[in-house]
Every structure is written in structure tokens, then in C-alpha cells.
Amino acid sequence: MxxxxxxxxxxxxxxxxxxxxxxxxxxxxxxxxxxxxxxxxxxxxxxxxxxxxxxASRTALLDALAEQLSQRYLLGLAKARVETAPPLIALHRLTEIVFDLKLSHRFAVQLSAAITPAVLDGLDLLFARLRDAGAITAADPVWGRQVFLALLHEVHDLPVGSPTLASPGAGDEVEAKVSLLVRTVVGALGGSDPHS
Amino acid sequence: MxxxxxxxxxxxxxxxxxxxxxxxxxxxxxxxxxxxxxxxxxxxxxxxxxxxxxxASRTALLDALAEQLSQRYLLGLAKARVETAPPLIALHRLTEIVFDLKLSHRFAVQLSAAITPAVLDGLDLLFARLRDAGAITAADPVWGRQVFLALLHEVHDLPVGSPTLASPGAGDEVEAKVSLLVRTVVGALGGSDPHS
DNA sequence: AACAAGTGAAACAAGTATGTCACAGTTGAC
DNA sequence: GTCAACTGTGACATACTTGTTTCACTTGTT
CATH class of the missing domain: 1.10.10 (Arc Repressor Mutant, subunit A)
Structure with missing residues (x-):
């Protein structure tokens, strides 16, 4: 039949x-x-x-959207070489890439389906490697991941004129945000300040 | 008439x-x-x-709810003696109080009307005092406030079994969360670890 | 006890969102 | 050029939500 x-x-x-x-x-x-x-x-x-x-339905559209966002995150994790590069470099690069996606992360995370187990695993691996390398002292990679995602929002939609972003030179706007995020996350997780 | x-x-x-x-x-x-x-x-x-x-309407209910939450925040700021107590103590106490409210902070913040200018001012004052006391190096109190609120969510609904919360003794559950938040926020804002 | 205030049930109106269908016209693929 | 795929318009059914009203009943206040 x-x-x-x-x-x-x-x-x-x-x-x-x-x-x-x-x-x-x-x-x-x-x-x-x-x-x-x-x-x-x-x-x-x-x-x-x-x-x-x-x-077919509103739900189907939401699902497709979540799937697409998930793919972008996975691609970003791969491009940042989260598994092989020195973890601090990977963190910096990953942040750059995610910012470039220009997607609304607040929405992406709210859309829980976009953060698939595979994405979570990638992030957890990154923070486990940061811990093993001594860059941070927080033992639990899950906690690191949560802090990272939470601060990602705040930094991402930080007003451009913010004193917090004041960079010495007339540097790149995005670069300032990326540096701020890395500095803040590492500090939050008990790392020694990776300042120059 | x-x-x-x-x-x-x-x-x-x-x-x-x-x-x-x-x-x-x-x-x-x-x-x-x-x-x-x-x-x-x-x-x-x-x-x-x-x-x-x-x-009278759905909006009226939302407004009343926002008003109520705003009042609770203001009361918390007063009880924590944000204006007079040593800022690190005030931060610790404020966190305790806000946790005790047991309200859903994720919702409270999403309900932007609940975070009134008065509440913002109170928080900004706290972070300005933390900076002046040398507890943190972040110059912009607004940034400090944002980081605080963002991490508040994460810590608040952290699963109880989390390794991050593992406290030496069979200590208080809430106390562990409060300590974690203070440590994380201070670290994120460039303070020296206020550890024992 | 008396009276005003409060409540639930039921029905109603209006607005909006989702999902489907039929039909005519356009456009891509071979 | 032919045919299937795609699209827009308009109409329709359904369901859900907000908001109102009426009526009978219960409850607080004095």
C-alpha cells in the first residue's frame, strides 16, 4: 500500500x-x-x-528557526577551534564569531531549543579546558557556560557610548566589547586578570 | 460640578x-x-x-504587579543599608534579601517597569561606593549593576546539587549561593578576590 | 438584623491569531 | 513553450482572550 x-x-x-x-x-x-x-x-x-x-504551523516555524540558530552556534564553535586552540584564544575568537552573527542572543537563548546538547557540550569543553589550563579556577564547566551566556547578552547590547567600553585608541567597537566580555568572564570565574 | x-x-x-x-x-x-x-x-x-x-484591565494588573515588585526592591535596598554600610557588606546583605523575596527575578527584570529609576539609582550608588572603596576596579556603576542583575538570575536558579555550590560543611544552601554571587560579581568587575 | 460589598455562573460582544481553501495570475525548470 | 510550482487576494472556520453585563447568592460591617 x-x-x-x-x-x-x-x-x-x-x-x-x-x-x-x-x-x-x-x-x-x-x-x-x-x-x-x-x-x-x-x-x-x-x-x-x-x-x-x-x-505547516507556527510551531514548525519556531522549530526551524531554532534548528538554524543551533547550526550557526555549532559552526561558530568549530571555527573558534574550541577543542584544540589555546582556550583563552578560543574564548576570544568564539566571542568575536558569535557577535558577528548579529543575531539576537537574548532571543536565541530564550528559544531554548536553539541551545542543543551539542552546543552545550562544546561550551562545557571550552570551560573545562580553561580550568585545566589554569586560566580560571571555577571547577564546574556548566557554571562557566552559564556565566558566559548571561554576560554575552549584557555586553552585546551595551550602548556604544558607555564609559565601560572606552578604549585607549580609536579602536574597533566590536573588539572592545569582545575584550570586555573575555575579561569579565575570566574574572567572574576566578581567573587571574589576563591583562597586559 | x-x-x-x-x-x-x-x-x-x-x-x-x-x-x-x-x-x-x-x-x-x-x-x-x-x-x-x-x-x-x-x-x-x-x-x-x-x-x-x-x-480594570490586564495592563492595570501588570502595572500593579510591577509597582509591588518595585516596592520590594526599594525596601531591600533600604534594609541592606546600601548608602551607609561598608559596600561589600551591603552587597552581600542585599543579595540575601533579594533571594529571600523568592520572587522570580527573571520575570521581574523582564517586567521592566519593576526596575524603576529609584531602584536603578540605589544599585548604581552601591557600585559607585564599591569602586570608591577599591573593592572593584570597574569605573562605570551602570555596568556593575547590569552584571549584578544578569548573574542574579543564574545563581538564583542554580540546581541544588551543583558542584559549584559545594560548600565545605553542611552549610546553608542560600548562604552558599549568596557567597558565590558576591565572589563572581566582584571578580567580574575586576576586584581582588575577597576570599578568606 | 440590615445593607452594602463581594462573589460565581452564564451569557454576550469584539478582537485577534491560526489554519484552510479556491481561484487567478506569475514565474521557474525542462 | 509547456507544465508544474509558487504566489497573492479574499473568504471562511475555529479557537482563544479580553472585557462587560445580569442575576442569584454569600459574606463582611455596623
């Missing part, structure tokens, strides 16, 4: 729509996590029906 | 209902910030109509 799945080709058109919907959803939901599908569709420049055609 | 406000006595009955509704709202909204008034009414053991009688 096997009805063959009809040979439904997916047009390049449709795939672009899917991408635009996900993009719009990320932006809109970051501001208001209860935003309607209509507002997401508007932001994507598409009709609401199209959203329903690409995603 | 001044119509006297009708001499409407407020029965003790009604005041209890109001309190129960606020209590239930705090608990329910902490889990799901978009929970319906019906679910709040159920949690309060009252009918939905009664909620509407005590609070």
Missing part, C-alpha cells in the same frame, strides 16, 4: 521565500517573542498564506 | 482577593509571561470575573 511520495520539485523561488521568512522571524521575534505570523510575513515582504505554505 | 467619589468602603474580603491575584499572577507569569487571565484566576482560586473587578 505504499503511495509513492509525489515527485515534488522544490523551486529555487520557494527556497528563497523560506530563507526570507526565517530571517524576518528572527528579527521580529527578537523584539516581540509573541509577534503574529502576519507581522512576520509583512517583514518578509510575503503574504501570510505563503508562510503557512512553507511552514 | 464636583461629584463626590461615592463612599465605597473596601471590604477586607476584597483586599485578600487582590493580594491572591497578585500572588498568583507573579507565579504564573514567571513561567509563561503570556498566560491568560483565566489561568491566573484559576491559580488564585477565583473566577475570572473577579480578576476583572479588582483590576
Amino acid at each position: 505504499g503511495g509513492d511520495s509525489p515527485p515534488r520539485r522544490i523551486r529555487a523561488d520557494a527556497e528563497r521565500s523560506t530563507a526570507r521568512i526565517l530571517e524576518a522571524a528572527e528579527a521580529v521575534l527578537a523584539v516581540d517573542s509573541a509577534a503574529s505570523l502576519e507581522r512576520i510575513a509583512d517583514a518578509a515582504g510575503l503574504a501570510r498564506v505563503t508562510v503557512h505554505r512553507r511552514f | 464636583g461629584g463626590d467619589s461615592p463612599p465605597r468602603r473596601i471590604r477586607a474580603d476584597a483586599e485578600r482577593s487582590t493580594a491572591r491575584i497578585l500572588e498568583a499572577a507573579e507565579a504564573v507569569l514567571a513561567v509563561d509571561s503570556a498566560a491568560s487571565l483565566e489561568r491566573i484566576a484559576d491559580a488564585a482560586g477565583l473566577a475570572r470575573v473577579t480578576v476583572h473587578r479588582r483590576f
Whole structure:
């Protein structure tokens, strides 16, 4: 009784729509996590029906979004060479990469499904390596991970004029934030200040 | 043309209902910030109509809740003697008090109206005093306040079995969390470890 | 005891969000 | 160019939430 799945080709058109919907959803939901599908569709420049055609339900859209964010985190962990690079360097690089994603981390974390076990494992490994290298004294990598994620938000949407970011030279804005985060996290976890 | 406000006595009955509704709202909204008034009414053991009688609208309920939380924070700041006590002691005491409130801080902060300017000022004063006393090196009290609030969440709902909380003796559970928070915040803000 | 205040049940109205459908027109793939 | 896939418009059904009103009943206050 096997009805063959009809040979439904997916047009390049449709795939672009899917991408635009996900993009719009990320932006809109970051501001208001209860935003309607209509507002997401508007932001994507598409009709609401199209959203329903690409995603069976609101939940399906949320799931797809979580999956996408999760993939980005995993890619970031890989690019930062969390497993092999000197852990302090990896932490610095990972922060840079995550900032570059420019996604709303507050939303990403709130969307618990985006932080998959694999992502957690990667982060835990990083903080275990930081501990083993003596960069921090906090024994529990889970605690390190939580502190990192919590402070990530705060640093990320820190107003640009903040005195806290005042860098000596007319340095890079992002670089200042990354340095602040690394310094703060390491300090919070009982490390000696890795200052120059 | 001044119509006297009708001499409407407020029965003790009604005041209890109001309190129960606020209590239930705090608990329910902490889990799901978009929970319906019906679910709040159920949690309060009252009918939905009664909620509407005590609070003109959903917004009015939210406002009242924010007001209540704000008052608790202010009382906590006063009891911790943020303005006069040695700042490190005040930080420790304030953390204890806020934990005792047992309210969902994640929700309280999300409910931005609860953190009124007066509360912010109190916190900023505390971190300015910590800086002046040399307990921390972070110059910007605003940054200190943000770090404090962010880490407050993490420490507050830390699982009890966490290795991070392992205290030498069979010490107080809350005391361990308070110490961890103070240590972490001070470290994050560049203070020398106030360890024994 | 008397009266005002409070409550629950039930019904109602209005608004909004989700999800589906049919139809006509457009666009990509071969 | 042909056909299937894709899209927008408009309409529809359903469900949920907020807010109001009426009525009968209970409870606090004096």
C-alpha cells in the first residue's frame, strides 16, 4: 500500500521565500517573542498564506528557526577551534564569531531549543579546558557556560557610548566589547586578570 | 460640578482577593509571561470575573504587579543599608534579601517597569561606593549593576546539587549561593578576590 | 438584623491569531 | 513553450482572550 511520495520539485523561488521568512522571524521575534505570523510575513515582504505554505504551523516555524540558530552556534564553535586552540584564544575568537552573527542572543537563548546538547557540550569543553589550563579556577564547566551566556547578552547590547567600553585608541567597537566580555568572564570565574 | 467619589468602603474580603491575584499572577507569569487571565484566576482560586473587578484591565494588573515588585526592591535596598554600610557588606546583605523575596527575578527584570529609576539609582550608588572603596576596579556603576542583575538570575536558579555550590560543611544552601554571587560579581568587575 | 460589598455562573460582544481553501495570475525548470 | 510550482487576494472556520453585563447568592460591617 505504499503511495509513492509525489515527485515534488522544490523551486529555487520557494527556497528563497523560506530563507526570507526565517530571517524576518528572527528579527521580529527578537523584539516581540509573541509577534503574529502576519507581522512576520509583512517583514518578509510575503503574504501570510505563503508562510503557512512553507511552514505547516507556527510551531514548525519556531522549530526551524531554532534548528538554524543551533547550526550557526555549532559552526561558530568549530571555527573558534574550541577543542584544540589555546582556550583563552578560543574564548576570544568564539566571542568575536558569535557577535558577528548579529543575531539576537537574548532571543536565541530564550528559544531554548536553539541551545542543543551539542552546543552545550562544546561550551562545557571550552570551560573545562580553561580550568585545566589554569586560566580560571571555577571547577564546574556548566557554571562557566552559564556565566558566559548571561554576560554575552549584557555586553552585546551595551550602548556604544558607555564609559565601560572606552578604549585607549580609536579602536574597533566590536573588539572592545569582545575584550570586555573575555575579561569579565575570566574574572567572574576566578581567573587571574589576563591583562597586559 | 464636583461629584463626590461615592463612599465605597473596601471590604477586607476584597483586599485578600487582590493580594491572591497578585500572588498568583507573579507565579504564573514567571513561567509563561503570556498566560491568560483565566489561568491566573484559576491559580488564585477565583473566577475570572473577579480578576476583572479588582483590576480594570490586564495592563492595570501588570502595572500593579510591577509597582509591588518595585516596592520590594526599594525596601531591600533600604534594609541592606546600601548608602551607609561598608559596600561589600551591603552587597552581600542585599543579595540575601533579594533571594529571600523568592520572587522570580527573571520575570521581574523582564517586567521592566519593576526596575524603576529609584531602584536603578540605589544599585548604581552601591557600585559607585564599591569602586570608591577599591573593592572593584570597574569605573562605570551602570555596568556593575547590569552584571549584578544578569548573574542574579543564574545563581538564583542554580540546581541544588551543583558542584559549584559545594560548600565545605553542611552549610546553608542560600548562604552558599549568596557567597558565590558576591565572589563572581566582584571578580567580574575586576576586584581582588575577597576570599578568606 | 440590615445593607452594602463581594462573589460565581452564564451569557454576550469584539478582537485577534491560526489554519484552510479556491481561484487567478506569475514565474521557474525542462 | 509547456507544465508544474509558487504566489497573492479574499473568504471562511475555529479557537482563544479580553472585557462587560445580569442575576442569584454569600459574606463582611455596623
